[in-house]
Amino acid sequence: MMDPLHSNRTNIRWKKKSSPRPPICFLLLFLLFFLLFLSYKHISISTLRTSQNPPPAHYPILCPSHQTLAGGKKFLWYAPHSGFSNQLSEFKNAVLMASILNRTLIVPPVLDHHAVALGSCPKFRVLSPNELRFSVWNHVIELIQSRRYVSMADIIDLSKVVSTSEVQVIDFRVFISIWCRVNVDLACSEEPNKQSSLFDTLRQCGSLLSGYNGNVNNCLYALGEDCRTTVWTYGIDGEDGVLDSFQPDEQLKKKKKISYVRTRRDVYKALGPGSGAEPATVLAFGSLFTSSYKGSELYIDIHEAPRDQRIQSLIEKVGFLPFVPEIISAGKEFASETIKSPFLCAQLRLLDGQFKNHWKVTFQGLQQKIESLKREGALPIHIFVMTDLPEGNWTGSYLGDLARDSSAFKLHVLRENDNLVTRTAKKLAAAGNGMKFSYHPERLDGTKKHCRPPLLPDMLLYIEESVCSCASLGFVGTEGSTIAESIELMRKYGVCSG
Secondary structure: OOOHHHHHHHHHHHHHHHOOOOOHHHHHHHHHHHHHHHHHHHHHHHHHHHHHOOOOOOOOOOHHHHHHHOOOOOEEEOOOOOOHHHHHHHHHHHHHHHHHOOOEEEEOEOOOOOOOOOEEOOOOEEOOHHHHHHHHHHHHHHHHHOOOOOEHHHHEOOHHHHOOOOOOEEEHHHHHHHHOOOOHHHHHOOOHHHHHHHHHHHHHHHHHHHOOOOOEOOOEEEOOOOOOOEEEEOOOOOOOOOEOOOOOOHHHHHHHOOOOOOEEEEHHHHHOOOOOOOOOOEEEOOOOOOOEEOOEEOOEOOOOOOOOHHHHHHHHHHOOOOEOHHHHHHHHHHHHHHHOOOEEEEEEOOOOHHHHHOHHHHHHHHHHHHHHHHHHOOOOEEEEEEEOOOHHHOOOOHHHHHHHOOOOEEEEOOOOOOHHHHHHHHHHHHHOHHHOOOOOOOOOOOOOOOOOOOOOOOOHHHHHHHHHOOOOOOEEOOOOOHHHHHHHHHHHOOOOOO
16 A cells, blocks of 8 residues: 555645646745846946946036136147057147147146057047046046056156247146146045045046036037047148048948048137137047058148148157156166177067967067078177067067077066166156146246155166167067057167267
């Protein structure tokens, strides 16, 4: 006879299989988890939106008060991005724009490598000027907060353009102290409340100056134009308002559902005297990066100004802006006291972006140059290696082959913790070049100092470029690298010999 208890359990299992309805407790539990999930999604999305969107600018910006402090000056601000070489290229364009429009250029800091990315102009996929300006502003505040702020004027020698008054400049820290009505020195304060109040105010100020609140009376004119719609020109007859030769193709228009039209516009006519932008105390650009592409320029096409000799002279001067003397001296010192022989410089970009897929081509040029030197001169050949590939990973590459053949090649490298690098960083931190040319309402000589960062600025890249400018046996650079272009420019202008 079957056990009654066992029989009941069998029936229960069979009944569950025949009826898909779950018990009420399971339904309640599922409903609870579902509600928790919806709440979590709502909180997550809200938090994300809060972190990405700028805070509202509640406080008033008083232009008359600002104009009194700054002597009625008008300023130009822009949003640098990407790596140092791109930032330097933008800075040169900013110098031109400020001079053409007779505005004081706000000199930015050097941003961390790729901390802010623009996107792709050829693909018409870039951050809007508002988004780019606010991203840059937030990163600059981070640099101030972490005391890693290094001005572009700390790295690049501006004396050639500033001493002749072809353009006036102001340090970004001095500008925001005036404009946002804050004491940036509070970033050095040991009192958390003061620091918190400072950075909250700066974020609100950045929201307004980024253009999220629109143009503000005669205080701010925030450009919405970027490389998708505009190519800036200057002084070219018959070009203002005409279509540029490079336009999005039909396939891209359909794929991305875009309707952009690129127009060539004269920057002086669009933003100078008599324009809607002219009365504004601050004129804010987005990116100022440009490069040649398919017979045109991506954003700025100002290579000469034959009818304006002042701007023509400035174009020639900003074609090459050298590093400050401290950096150049460090490069010369390494060449003369460490390498001590004629040498070849090899700049090998192997890990960053598109370059990581082209090792063969990168090494091929170096190999050809070395074979040529072997036929011409005595061994060993001294080679200064400038690469983003760590020495521990050279094994199995052409660099590893060169390092093993110590009888034929002597390789030299610089490292971040080398004494020369840290010593140069300390010199620059003490010099404070970024503040030398800056207007300040309390100290007209511009020598007011802000707290120095406890972390020394990263000098390795700049010193490496200076070493390469001294390579008497030649230079092999990575094709397409802006760093290689910078070194070629230094060699063309004889920085080492000069």
